[in-house]
Amino acid sequence: MINADVLYSIADTLEHRKSADPKSSYVSELLHKGEDAVLKKVLEECGEVLMASKEGNKLHLVREVADLWFHSMVLLTHHGLRPDDILAELKRREGISGHDEKAARPAATA
Numbered sequence: 001m002i003n004a005d006v007l008y009s010i011a012d013t014l015e016h017r018k019s020a021d022p023k024s025s026y027v028s029e030l031l032h033k034g035e036d037a038v039l040k041k042v043l044e045e046c047g048e049v050l051m052a053s054k055e056g057n058k059l060h061l062v063r064e065v066a067d068l069w070f071h072s073m074v075l076l077t078h079h080g081l082r083p084d085d086i087l088a089e090l091k092r093r094e095g096i097s098g099h100d101e102k103a104a105r106p107a108a109t110a
Helices: 005-017 026-033 035-055 058-078 083-093 098-103
Strands: none
Touching (some): 005 026, 005 058, 026 035, 026 058, 058 083
């Protein structure tokens, strides 16, 4: 089984690429374009995951989810977050009903 080390390795690479020349690094270029560009890419990948799921090709779905996870990690890097932040939240939710967890969230402000 592959463990979370790959997430930490990717996060380290993304952090390093933040300061790279945007002409030499896709990640640097995307991050230098700003949050809206990163969000647009995450949204694009979400759509591709949905389409791959509907297609029913498991390998295609795996590849698209990998793209979504990667670009979500770019977004986390933009916000100064790391895999541990997400893993801690997932651990916190472990064993809690989804209905109970959602009901316990603070109300969103308008």
